[in-house]
Every structure is written in structure tokens, then in C-alpha cells.
Amino acid sequence: MRAFLAAFSRWAATITFIALVTISFLDLLMSRLFYRGFPEAQRLVEHALLALAFFAALRATIERTHLALSTGSGGKITSFNRGLADSIAVGVNALLFCASLSLMFVGFEPGTKLLGLPIALWVSPMAIGFLLMAIAGIVLSSGLARLASIISLASGLFFGSTALLNLGYAVGFMPPALESIAGFAFSVAGTVHLPLIVALAAAAFFGVPLYAVLSGVAALLFLSSGSAIELIPSEAYNLLRNASMPAIPLFTIAGFILSDSGAGKRLVAVFRELFGWLPGGEAFAAVLVCTFFTTFTGANGVTILALGGILAYILVGSGAYDEDYAHGLLTASSSIGLLFPPSIAIILYAVNAQFMVQGEGSFTITDM
Numbered sequence: 001m002r003a004f005l006a007a008f009s010r011w012a013a014t015i016t017f018i019a020l021v022t023i024s025f026l027d028l029l030m031s032r033l034f035y036r037g038f039p040e041a042q043r044l045v046e047h048a049l050l051a052l053a054f055f056a057a058l059r060a061t062i063e064r065t066h067l068a069l070s071t072g073s074g075g076k077i078t079s080f081n082r083g084l085a086d087s088i089a090v091g092v093n094a095l096l097f098c099a100s101l102s103l104m105f106v107g108f109e110p111g112t113k114l115l116g117l118p119i120a121l122w123v124s125p126m127a128i129g130f131l132l133m134a135i136a137g138i139v140l141s142s143g144l145a146r147l148a149s150i151i152s153l154a155s156g157l158f159f160g161s162t163a164l165l166n167l168g169y170a171v172g173f174m175p176p177a178l179e180s181i182a183g184f185a186f187s188v189a190g191t192v193h194l195p196l197i198v199a200l201a202a203a204a205f206f207g208v209p210l211y212a213v214l215s216g217v218a219a220l221l222f223l224s225s226g227s228a229i230e231l232i233p234s235e236a237y238n239l240l241r242n243a244s245m246p247a248i249p250l251f252t253i254a255g256f257i258l259s260d261s262g263a264g265k266r267l268v269a270v271f272r273e274l275f276g277w278l279p280g281g282e283a284f285a286a287v288l289v290c291t292f293f294t295t296f297t298g299a300n301g302v303t304i305l306a307l308g309g310i311l312a313y314i315l316v317g318s319g320a321y322d323e324d325y326a327h328g329l330l331t332a333s334s335s336i337g338l339l340f341p342p343s344i345a346i347i348l349y350a351v352n353a354q355f356m357v358q359g360e361g362s363f364t365i366t367d368m
Contacts, residue, residue, distance in 0.1 A: 001139050002140065005058070005062055005136050005139065006059075009056075009058040012125075013056045016125075020052060020249065020250070023041055023044050024045055024246065026041070027041035042243065049246050049249070050122075050123070050241075053129075054126050054128070054129025057129055057133060057211075058132050058136065061140075064140075066210070067211070068204075068207050069205050069207065081207040083148060083149075084148075085203075085206070085207045085212075086140060086141045086145060087149045087151070087152040088152060088203055088213075088216070089133070089137050089212040090137035090138060090152045091153060091155050092212040092216045093130045093134035093137065093156065093212075094152075094155075095160040095215075095216075096215060096232065097130035097131045097134060097160065098156075098160025098161070098163040098164050098229075099219075099233050100126045100233040101127045101167060102163035102164065102167040102230050103126075103163075104123050104124060104126075105167055105171060106166050106230065107234055107237075126236070134153060137149055158181070159185050159223060160229070161178060161185050162228070163230055164182070165179060165182040166228060186226055189220055193223065193224040196216075196220055200212075201217070244350055248344055251344060252344075268310055268311065271288050272285050275288065280320070282314055282315055282318045282321075283321065283329060286311045286330060287333040287336070289311070290333035290334040291333060291337040291340075293337065294335070294336070294337025295337040295341075295343055304330065304334050308334075312330060
């Protein structure tokens with residue numbers, strides 16, 4: 001089962017990413033050649049990004065690489081931390097699966113279609129992703145951790161019954177006990193939501209993925225107030241449909257292409273030639289090349305991976321800087337580029353500020 005999940009996540013993420021790049025390229029090409037973009041390109045890109053996000057999240061679940069804190073164990077991953085993270089994530093994923101499944105049927109008009117297919121089909125990767133993430137959490141665990149994950153799965157489905165109730169009303173199929181279970185779930189959430197929120201916040205310091213902590217807290221607050229938890233995946237869907245969001249994976253892959261192609265080494269050579277003759281020229285050149293590279297790759301992590309090794313070697317080899325100073329300088333320098341468009345930080349700020357530039361327009365941080 002683990003091999004199937006790993007293969008599925010890898011191929012699904014790869015295919016959706018290729019679709020995202022291909023559609024974006026065809027739209028750009030057609031707009032330049034025929035002054036008219038690819039029909040439905042924007043909506044296709046939005047839903048390709050949605051699928052990519054959740055299939056990549058499944059991949060991160062299998063590889064246990066979700067963003068998380070680990071200060072509770074001194075930065076070390078223990079079997080307790082891993083079991084705790086898996087079990088809590090399973091419960092949250094099960095709850096979000098129910099919410100996403102309900103959203104597919106109650107969140108869109110029945111006649112809404114894309115390329116002749118119901119919009120619910122295009123949104124289905126969200127529910128599929130959460131379902132497989134919950135299954136993966138159980139498959140990856142063992143012993144007591146697996147038992148805890150199964151109990152957490154049941155808890156997630158229990159609280160998710162509130163969304164399944166809405167789904168039952170929408171499709172006209174209502175199991176006799178579902179309404180009672182959903183009502184009891186609302187009652188339980190209203191009673192114990194505060195201690196559960198505190199427990200989730202504390203669990204964050206023991207390696208529980210941050211998305212599970214934040215989503216779990218949001219779900220408990222919605223349930224305690226009697227609100228529909230479908231609002232959580234609905235907000236995620238609306239955020240991913242922003243026209244600027246596809247720039248994030250596209251800039252990320254551009255950074256890795258620059259890294260693997262050796263462009264970074266040539267860029268270092270250019271800046272050393274230009275500024276290496278100055279006093280402290282190696283450090284000056286390192287700051288400039290890191291800033292330049294981060295700006296056009298969109299993320300400082302890509303810069304550190306691509307250029308950190310060679311720049312650290314140059315700085316330490318000059319004899320003027322020790323290893324710790326060189327590493328600190330490069331880490332700080334790679335963050336400077338985040339202040340300049342089109343870095344990912346600026347793109348995300350523009351998304352949240354609802355700021356958009358089209359055509360040949362230019363802008364500054366002050367404008368934003």
C-alpha cells in the first residue's frame with residue numbers, strides 16, 4: 001500500500017505540474033501569436049494548481065516533510081513525536097475529507113462546468129488528497145501509533161459527520177443515524193473545543209504538522225459555533241484560484257532549472273569578475289549574487305541550495321572569513337532578494353493585499 005501511495009503521489013503531482021506548465025505556456029504563446037489566449041486557460045491553470053497542491057501534500061505526508069516545529073524534543077524526531085504527528089494528522093485529514101467531499105456537492109451550482117465536465121470533478125483532488133493523506137498516516141504508522149491513528153480517524157469522521165449531514169441533504173440520501181451523530185458532534189465540540197485547541201497548540205511543539213494544527217483549531221471553532229466546516233476547504237479553494245498563485249510553483253521550478261543547469265556558477269564568476277578586485281570584494285559579490293538569484297528564483301532556499309556550497313568555498317578559501325561567518329553571510333544575503341519582485345514573498349503579499357499588475361505595468365513595494 002505504501003508503494004502504491006508513493007507511486008500515485010509522484011505521478012499525479014508530476015502530471016498535474018506538466019499540465020500547469022503546458023497550459024501556461026500555450027496561453028502565453030497564443031496570446032503573442034494570435035493576440036488571444038488559450039480558451040479557458042485561466043480556469044484550467046487554477047484547477048491544475050489545486051490538484052498539484054493536494055497531490056504534493058500527499059507526497060509530503062508520505063515523506064514526512066510537512067512544515068512542523070520540533071522544539072519539544074530538542075530538534076530530534078522521536079518515535080513518540082512521529083506517532084503523535086501521524087495520529088493527529090490522520091484525524092484532521094479525515095475531518096477535512098468529509099468537508100471537502102461535502103463541498104463538491106453543496107458548494108457549486110449543478111450546471112457549473114469546465115470543458116463540459118462538472119466543476120465538482122475538477123475539485124475532487126482536494127477530497128482525494130485528504131482521503132489518501134489519512135490512509136497514508138495509518139499505513140506509515142505501526143504498533144500503538146497505528147492504533148492511535150485509527151482512533152483519531154474515527155474521531156475525525158465523527159466530527160466530519162456534520163459535513164456529511166449537509167451532503168446527505170444535498171444528494172437526498174440520509175442514513176437514519178447520521179442526523180443524531182452530527183448533532184452529538186456539534187454538542188461535543190461546543191463542550192470540549194477549548195481543551196482540544198490547547199492540546200493541538202501544545203502538540204505543534206512536538207512535530208505535528210502545522211497545517212493539521214491550524215486546520216484542526218479552525219474546525220473546532222467552526223463546530224463549536226454551529227457553523228459549516230465546509231468553509232475551510234472553500235476558503236482554500238478560493239485562495240488557490242487567485243491568478244497570482246501559479247507563479248509560486250513556476251518560479252520554484254525555474255529556480256531548480258537554474259540550479260541544475262550550472263547557471264549559478266556562471267553567475268558567481270560574473271560577479272567575482274566585476275567586484276572581486278574591491279576590498280572585501282568576495283563578500284560584496286556574494287551578497288549581490290545571492291540577492292540577484294533569490295529575486296529571480298523566488299525563494300531564498302533555492303539560492304542556498306544552488307549557490308551556498310560554491311560561495312561558502314570561495315569566502316572561506318579567501319582566508320578573510322571563517323566558516324561560520326561565511327554561512328551566516330550567505331543565509332542573510334539570500335533573504336535580501338525576497339524584498340524585490342518577483343520573489344515568492346512579494347507574490348504572496350500581493351495575493352493577500354489583492355494587488356495585481358497586468359501588462360507592462362511596473363510597481364514598487366511602496367505602491368503595494
